Structure formats: C-alpha cells, structure tokens
Amino acid sequence: MPQLIKHNAVSGDSWLTLALNEGETADSVALPAGDVIFPLAVWQARKTEIISCHKRIGLLLQPDNRVEDVAGDLDYFIVIAVNFPKFVDGRGYSTASLLRQRYHYQGELRAVGDVLHDQLFFMKRVGFDSFALKDGKNAEYAIDLAFTVFGDAYQGATTQPQPAFRRRA
Amino acid sequence: MYKYDAIDRQLINERVAQFRDQVRRWKAGELTDDEFRPLRLQNGLYIQRHAPMFRIAVPYGMMNAAQIRTLAHVARKYDRGYGHFTTRHNLQLNWPKIEDVPEILAELAEVEMHAIQTSGNCLRNITTDQFAGVASDEIIDPRPLAEIMRQWTTFHPEFAFLPRKFKIAISGTQEDRAVTWFHDIGLHLKQEDGQVGFTVIVGGGLGRTPIRGEVIRDFLPWQDILSYCEAILRVYNRYGRRDNAYKARIKILVQALGIEAFREQVEAEWAHGKGGPMTITQAEYDRVATHFTAPAYESVGAVELPADKAFQRWLERNTHAHKVAGYRAVTLSLKQHGIAPGDITSAQMEAVADLADQYSFGELRISHEQNIILADVKESDLHAIWQKAVAAKLATPNIGLLTGIICCPGGDFCDLANAKSIPIANAIQQRFDDLDYLFDIGEIDLNISGCMNACGHHHVGHIGVLGVDKNNDEFYQVTLGGRQGNDAKLGKVIGPSFSAQEMPDVVEKIIKVYLENRHADERFLDTFDRIGIDPFKNRVYEGRAHGKAKTAQKEAA
Numbered sequence: 001m002p003q004l005i006k007h008n009a010v011s012g013d014s015w016l017t018l019a020l021n022e023g024e025t026a027d028s029v030a031l032p033a034g035d036v037i038f039p040l041a042v043w044q045a046r047k048t049e050i051i052s053c054h055k056r057i058g059l060l061l062q063p064d065n066r067v068e069d070v071a072g073d074l075d076y077f078i079v080i081a082v083n084f085p086k087f088v089d090g091r092g093y094s095t096a097s098l099l100r101q102r103y104h105y106q107g108e109l110r111a112v113g114d115v116l117h118d119q120l121f122f123m124k125r126v127g128f129d130s131f132a133l134k135d136g137k138n139a140e141y142a143i144d145l146a147f148t149v150f151g152d153a154y155q156g157a158t159t160q161p162q163p164a165f166r167r168r169a
Numbered sequence: 170m171y172k173y174d175a176i177d178r179q180l181i182n183e184r185v186a187q188f189r190d191q192v193r194r195w196k197a198g199e200l201t202d203d204e205f206r207p208l209r210l211q212n213g214l215y216i217q218r219h220a221p222m223f224r225i226a227v228p229y230g231m232m233n234a235a236q237i238r239t240l241a242h243v244a245r246k247y248d249r250g251y252g253h254f255t256t257r258h259n260l261q262l263n264w265p266k267i268e269d270v271p272e273i274l275a276e277l278a279e280v281e282m283h284a285i286q287t288s289g290n291c292l293r294n295i296t297t298d299q300f301a302g303v304a305s306d307e308i309i310d311p312r313p314l315a316e317i318m319r320q321w322t323t324f325h326p327e328f329a330f331l332p333r334k335f336k337i338a339i340s341g342t343q344e345d346r347a348v349t350w351f352h353d354i355g356l357h358l359k360q361e362d363g364q365v366g367f368t369v370i371v372g373g374g375l376g377r378t379p380i381r382g383e384v385i386r387d388f389l390p391w392q393d394i395l396s397y398c399e400a401i402l403r404v405y406n407r408y409g410r411r412d413n414a415y416k417a418r419i420k421i422l423v424q425a426l427g428i429e430a431f432r433e434q435v436e437a438e439w440a441h442g443k444g445g446p447m448t449i450t451q452a453e454y455d456r457v458a459t460h461f462t463a464p465a466y467e468s469v470g471a472v473e474l475p476a477d478k479a480f481q482r483w484l485e486r487n488t489h490a491h492k493v494a495g496y497r498a499v500t501l502s503l504k505q506h507g508i509a510p511g512d513i514t515s516a517q518m519e520a521v522a523d524l525a526d527q528y529s530f531g532e533l534r535i536s537h538e539q540n541i542i543l544a545d546v547k548e549s550d551l552h553a554i555w556q557k558a559v560a561a562k563l564a565t566p567n568i569g570l571l572t573g574i575i576c577c578p579g580g581d582f583c584d585l586a587n588a589k590s591i592p593i594a595n596a597i598q599q600r601f602d603d604l605d606y607l608f609d610i611g612e613i614d615l616n617i618s619g620c621m622n623a624c625g626h627h628h629v630g631h632i633g634v635l636g637v638d639k640n641n642d643e644f645y646q647v648t649l650g651g652r653q654g655n656d657a658k659l660g661k662v663i664g665p666s667f668s669a670q671e672m673p674d675v676v677e678k679i680i681k682v683y684l685e686n687r688h689a690d691e692r693f694l695d696t697f698d699r700i701g702i703d704p705f706k707n708r709v710y711e712g713r714a715h716g717k718a719k720t721a722q723k724e725a726a
C-alpha cells in the first residue's frame with residue numbers, strides 16, 4: 001500500500017479508487033458506495049448518477065486527461081488524484097499547475113502512482129498537498145527532508161506565485 | 170561576470186547536499202538504479218563506455234580565472250588531469266567516480282559552478298555567442314537575459330520531467346553564432362521601434378531528425394520571454410510524444426501540428442501567463458546587467474605588431490574584431506593537431522587562468538566550436554600572449570580553418586557511437602598539417618559526429634562527417650554545404666559512405682575540387698554554392714564502382 005503523506009504526517013486514507021476490471025466500461029461499472037475516486041471517463045459517463053448518490057466525490061486524472069475537459073466540474077470534487085504512471089512522465093506537473101493556477105481548484109490535490117522522495121519538492125510547488133508515496137519507501141525520511149530540500153526557488157509556481165526576482169532585496 | 174547573491178548561493182549549496190543524499194540512498198539500495206538515473210543525469214552524470222562521464226555547466230560560456238582553476242584542480246584530483254569542452258558550453262570529464270561527484274560538486278559550488286541540468290530530459294544549459302559583449306556586430310548583449318533565463322530554468326518544478334531534453338540558445342548579434350536555428354528554442358535579440366525583444370524560433374534540432382527551426386513569433390518584448398517560454402514548454406510538456414524517445418523532441422511536435430497550429434496553442438496558453446508575475450522587471454534586468462558592464466578599458470593608441478610570420482598567422486586566425494579600439498578578442502585553440510578536439514589538460518587550464526588574469530580582466534569564455542576565448546586583450550599585449558599560448562600549446566592558428574574541427578567523443582568514449590570520431594579528426598589534421606596549405610584553403614568548417622545524435626554538429630559543417638554502422642564496421646558518411654549562421658542549413662549527403670582509411674583522401678579530393686574551381690576571394694562554401702555538389706561527388710567517387718556497376722562487379726566476383 002502506498003503511504004499517504006498529508007500535512008507533513010502519514011495519514012489514513014478513506015478513499016477508494018475505482019478501477020475498471022476487464023470487460024467493464026465506464027457505462028457499465030457498478031458504482032461503489034463510500035468515498036470514491038472516479039476515473040475521468042466514469043465521471044463523464046455517470047455524472048448525474050454519481051452526484052445523486054455520493055456526497056464526497058473524488059476524481060482521478062491520467063497524464064493524457066485534459067484539465068480543460070473537466071474544468072466546469074471542479075466544485076464537485078473533494079479530492080483530485082493525478083496519476084504518475086512513471087515518475088519520469090512529467091505531465092502531471094502541468095495538470096496540477098493548471099488546476100491550481102488557472103482553474104483555482106481548492107480541494108485536495110493528490111499525487112498518486114510512481115510517487116518518490118525526490119519529486120516531492122516539485123510536486124508540492126506545483127500545488128499538490130497530498131502525496132501517496134510509493135510502497136516500500138521511507139515516509140518518515142521524506143517528511144523530514146523531501147519537502148524542504150530547497151529553501152527557496154527562482155520561478156513563480158502555485159505555492160509561491162512571485163518569482164525570486166520580485167522578492168529579491 | 171554574474172556573482173551569486175544569497176539565494177543563488179543557498180540553492181547551489183542545497184543542491185550539493187541533495188545530491189550527496191541521493192548518492193547515499195542509491196548506494197544503500199533505497200533508490201533503485203532506475204529511480205537514481207534521472208537524478209544523476211540532472212546532475213550531469215551518465216554512464217558510458219569506460220566509466221561515468223560528468224558534465225559541468227559553464228552557463229552561456231562565461232567563466233572567471235578562479236573557476237577554470239577549480240576545473241583544473243577537479244580534473245586533476247578526481248579524473249585523469251584533463252577535460253573536454255563540448256559544443257554546448259559544458260566541460261565533460263571522462264573518468265570520474267560516482268562516489269566522488271558530491272565532493273566535486275561541493276568544490277565547484279565554492280566558485281559558483283555546478284552541474285545542474287547538464288543532461289537528462291530537462292531544461293539544459295543556455296548557450297550564446299562567445300563574443301557576447303565585445304562583438305562589433307552586437308545589437309544587444311545577451312548575457313543578462315541569459316543569466317535571468319538560467320535562473321528560471323534551474324529546478325523549474327513544472328518542467329523537470331519533459332518528454333526529452335530541451336536546449337535554448339540566444340544570439341544578440343547581426344550574424345548568428347549560436348546555432349539558434351537548430352535549438353529547441355532559438356532566440357534572436359533585436360530592436361524594433363526602439364523596443365528590445367526577441368524573434369522566437371522553435372522546433373529546431375540536429376540529431377537523428379535534423380530540422381531547422383521555425384519562427385513562432387517575430388517580435389516578443391524581452392520582458393515577456395519567461396512567460397512565453399513557459400507557454401511553449403507547457404504545450405510541449407503536455408503534448409510532446411512520450412512513447413518513443415526518438416520522436417520526443419519538440420521539433421517532432423511542431424512538425425506534427427504544423428507551426429500555425431502549434432503557434433495557436435502557444436499563444437492561447439500565453440494569453441494566461443502574459444503580463445503575470447513571470448514578466449521580467451526592469452529592476453531585475455538592471456540588477457543582473459550590472460554584472461556584465463564593460464571592464465575598465467584603457468584608451469590605447471595604435472600599436473606596431475611584429476611581422477613574424479607565425480605570429481601574423483595567429484593574429485589573422487585567432488584574434489577577432491573588438492568593439493573597443495585598441496582591443497581584440499583572442500581564441501585559444503583547443504584544436505592542436507593530434508589531440509582530441511576540445512580536450513584540455515589541467516596544466517593548460519591553469520595557463521589559461523593566468524593569461525586571463527594577466528591580459529583579459531580575469532575572465533574567459535568557451536565557444537560552441539570547443540575553443541577558449543579571452544575577450545578583452547589589448548593589442549599591445551597580443552605578442553606576449555601569443556608567446557605564452559604557444560608555450561602552452563594553445564596557439565594552433567586554425568580557427569575557422571579545416572583542422573579546427575568540431576568533434577564529439579565518438580566511439581572512444583561514447584556507448585551510442587557507430588564509429589570513432591577522434592581518430593578521424595586527427596588523421597585529417599595530420600594530412601593537412603602544412604600551414605601554408607591550410608591557410609591557402611581558407612575558411613571551412615569540418616564537423617564530425619560518431620553517430621546520428623549529432624553531438625559534433627556534423628549537419629551544419631561545410632563538410633560534415635557522420636559515423637555509420639555497416640555490418641558492424643565503422644564507416645563515414647560525408648555531407649557538404651551545411652552551415653551555421655543566419656542562413657543555417659543542413660548539408661547534403663554526397664553518396665555512399667567511406668572507411669576510416671579513406672577519409673583523409675576523401676577530404677583531400679573535396680578540397681582539390683574547391684581549389685581548382687574557386688574564383689578569387691571565394692571561400693569553400695561560396696564555390697560549393699556556385700558549382701553544386703556534383704563536381705565533388707564525381708571526384709570523390711571517381712574510379713569507385715557504385716550503384717549498378719558495383720552490383721555487376723559483385724556478381725562477377
């Protein structure tokens with residue numbers, strides 16, 4: 001199981017991520033009860049149904065899912081999980097930047113998938129605030145070090161929109 | 170030269186600590202090889218034929234004497250006492266130990282140097298013209314903006330894991346000397362209606378699929394360059410191909426969409442960032458620009474220089490016009506015949522540092538042609554500097570000539586090579602060792618790459634040599650007519666490839682055709698443009714069976 005890091009601590013996780021099994025489609029899959037993170041396709045196909053039976057809704061975005069396609073729906077989501085199938089696939093950083101900076105998404109933004117110590121700093125800067133650290137990695141060490149590895153940054157980003165040059169003495 | 174402030178220093182020191190910890194975790198098995206690879210690559214470390222290779226950044230080619238002394242020291246202490254200047258403003262060490270790299274980075278940080286993002290699929294070192302600030306054809310000094318862009322690229326959180334590497338070059342002169350047409354983003358500084366800005370070129374690149382970039386914006390005010398580049402990068406990061414490393418560069422995306430559609434996407438993206446916090450402030454420009462003000466030039470009268478032939482030759486080839494009267498820029502050649510082009514020993518680096526201190530305000534630059542430039546030398550010092558450069562074997566008068574070859578490390582060092590490149594360079598240098606002959610041939614760029622990745626810029630050599638693999642044997646394909654500069658274009662393949670042994674003859678034949686056909690005052694390229702490739706082709710393949718004749722010969726055998 002990945003370890004969820006939130007507010008600088010390992011945290012419990014009430015959310016279940018809906019995965020489609022072989023033969024299931026977004027239209028046919030049974031919608032489980034509870035706190036569920038729905039893949040974008042399921043959300044798009046079953047939006048009314050989901051809204052009618054779920055109070056707390058989560059969304060899962062894959063690297064090739066376009067934020068623009070779901071931009072009007074963001075108020076429905078308590079959590080949006082952005083998947084990094086491989087940590088070297090950097091599309092999720094743009095997804096997060098867009099969600100936060102352009103569409104002003106305020107809910108939990110969770111990095112899931114191949115989430116590793118050395119990317120946490122960047123993830124935090126683009127606006128992730130929860131991190132499903134890959135199974136088997138040292139969460140305590142990550143909490144101690146990974147988010148503060150650099151004490152400042154040159155560019156503007158979600159957590160500090162002002163680039164260093166606007167803050168320089 | 171730019172001097173770090175507190176933020177710059179803090180970030181670079183934190184980087185050293187970070188990498189030290191990454192190496193420790195990798196050694197301890199906490200990071201797998203696959204997890205560690207991109208981390209070490211973004212610190213310039215990649216594993217090659219013999220050992221790890223390590224690239225140290227020389228941002229936009231500028232260095233001071235203390236820095237090159239540190240490079241000399243590092244090469245001596247952690248490597249074999251030499252390094253290799255690449256075509257992209259880096260120093261490459263061929264034999265360091267991974268375990269030593271944190272220590273090396275710590276030593277480099279002391280003199281404000283690093284290896285940040287010198288390889289890997291990220292924003293790379295920004296390159297520019299080696300004569301920045303002193304060129305007589307300069308429109309605007311590119312260095313303040315290059316430094317501002319360096320900072321912006323450093324640890325950019327959104328663009329640390331791009332589909333592929335991303336290279337930016339800036340030119341601030343009339344004649345482009347930064348190969349801007351063949352970079353992921355190429356920038357030409359210019360002035361329009363009293364406003365300073367850039368022509369922005371996108372989607373150029375050499376490598377396996379060489380493509381000349383296309384203008385995405387004819388004029389962009391300088392203040393907007395970061396937000397505009399972010400728009401380009403965001404489109405690329407989201408839509409660049411990630412399924413095939415050979416098709417992952419931005420040039421492939423630009424070609425697939427077409428420049429019009431690509432431009433539309435970028436402009437739509439930019440509409441959001443335009444005028445935002447990434448807009449460069451005048452205050453920041455001024456802060457950085459004060460680091461690049463002109464040194465205290467003396468006003469000096471004309472000097473009489475010795476008529477000594479060897480010295481005069483060096484003056485002609487290795488010194489360059491300067492915008493201040495009484496000064497010249499000097500190129501110290503790293504193209505001594507018989508040595509790997511771009512290689513420099515620790516002792517030579519120290520000699521360079523001394524020369525810089527004594528004659529050029531303690532600063533130097535490296536060029537994409539893999540040479541060193543002392544940019545601000547008094548004419549009255551030229552003879553003295555020449556004598557010392559000769560003693561240090563840094564005075565080969567072949568800048569811009571046939572033996573001033575650009576060459577990649579090739580099969581001697583590189584795992585990706587199809588063929589060796591250094592021995593070909595050395596064999597050609599040996600063949601054209603006669604200086605009278607070399608000078609008679611005149612200006613010509615010969616560039617060699619050991620494979621289609623094109624690290625030696627072979628596509629833009631007037632003569633390009635490319636290592637190819639033919640049934641596990643090393644062969645060389647020759648192109649003619651490529652060029653850098655404002656009219657940059659790719660060379661044309663002359664025909665079937667040659668063996669290593671044939672190469673000096675092939676080059677000699679090409680040169681002969683030029684010499685026989687040239688009009689007075691025509692350089693190689695001019696003659697080539699006038700007479701076309703056929704006369705060269707005919708001479709080179711004369712007596713060599715090819716095509717049908719070759720098949721017939723084979724069948725007969």
Ligand code: HEM
Pocket residue numbers: 217222254255256257261333336351373374375376377378418576577578579582583584585622623624625626
């Ligand atoms: C020996 C280790 C090296 C390796 C493994 C290596 C690898 C590569 C690869 C794979 C590419 C192709 C990238 C692409 O087309 O997407 C490339 C391009 C390039 N490399 Fe290297 N390289 C090495 C050394 C060098 C050196 C020493 C130089 C400078 C002398 C250099 C400068 C360049 C340049 C200028 C390009 C082509 C331009 C472009 O990216 O479009 N590389 N390199």
Ligand code: SF4
Pocket residue numbers: 577578579580583584585586587618619620621622623624625
């Ligand atoms: S051109 Fe090929 S052989 Fe030469 S350094 Fe680049 S990858 Fe290696």
